[in-house]
Amino acid sequence: MHHVPKDTGWIEVVVGSMFSGKTEELIRRLRRAQYAKQKVQVFKPALDDRYVAGSIASHDQRTLEARLIDGPSDIYLYLELGTEVIGIDEAQFLGKGLCEVVQDLANRGLRVVVAALDQDYRGVPFPEIPELMATSEYVTKNLAICVQCGNPANRSQRLHGGDSKVQVGAAESYEPRCRACFRPEVIGQQQFDMGDD
Ligand SMILES: [Zn+2]
Numbered sequence: 150m151h152h153v154p155k156d157t158g159w160i161e162v163v164v165g166s167m168f169s170g171k172t173e174e175l176i177r178r179l180r181r182a183q184y185a186k187q188k189v190q191v192f193k194p195a196l197d198d199r200y201v202a203g204s205i206a207s208h209d210q211r212t213l214e215a216r217l218i219d220g221p222s223d224i225y226l227y228l229e230l231g232t233e234v235i236g237i238d239e240a241q242f243l244g245k246g247l248c249e250v251v252q253d254l255a256n257r258g259l260r261v262v263v264a265a266l267d268q269d270y271r272g273v274p275f276p277e278i279p280e281l282m283a284t285s286e287y288v289t290k291n292l293a294i295c296v297q298c299g300n301p302a303n304r305s306q307r308l309h310g311g312d313s314k315v316q317v318g319a320a321e322s323y324e325p326r327c328r329a330c331f332r333p334e335v336i337g338q339q340q341f342d343m344g345d346d
Contacts, residue, residue: 164289168293176212179191191214194217195238225249
């Protein structure tokens with residue numbers, strides 16, 4: 150994929166819309182590290198209870214064990230001696246302090262691989278994610294396929310307003326759409342409840 154830096158940590162960010170294969174890519178990279186006998190720890194926000202608690206799962210059901218955390222600084226509570234690679238899934242829901250913690254881990258010599266939605270269902274960037282992309286060494290932007298027209302899709306179309314505060318990864322609630330087919334106004338201008346904006 151790229152030259153592996155020596156004697157330093159670094160940050161890889163995998164972003165995109167829903168159904169763009171972010172988690173699959175995260176799992177792929179972390180598994181390769183495990184095959185190379187590196188010690189890997191995986192974290193994800195506790196509110197993401199899709200499929201299996203305590204693991205990260207791609208839409209195609211591949212899984213990797215993950216520690217549930219309530220915020221970025223919880224990583225320090227569980228960080229084990231000898232860990233070389235940190236994986237974080239659904240990082241957009243970890244909230245304030247994500248960049249600071251990820252930078253610190255990389256500065257300590259760890260490789261940090263972060264998967265995150267870059268935009269919410271209104272097409273607005275999630276807090277922390279743009280800064281994370283700017284300050285990382287490697288950014289991979291995944292595109293999904295627009296279900297309306299087949300174009301590359303970088304937006305997550307919300308299909309129901311719902312009254313649930315958080316709708317994470319619910320396949321029936323979202324579909325990937327391209328710029329031309331995206332309709333943020335369909336569900337009105339209600340505020341997205343996650344994040345700090
Ligand atoms: Zn389209």
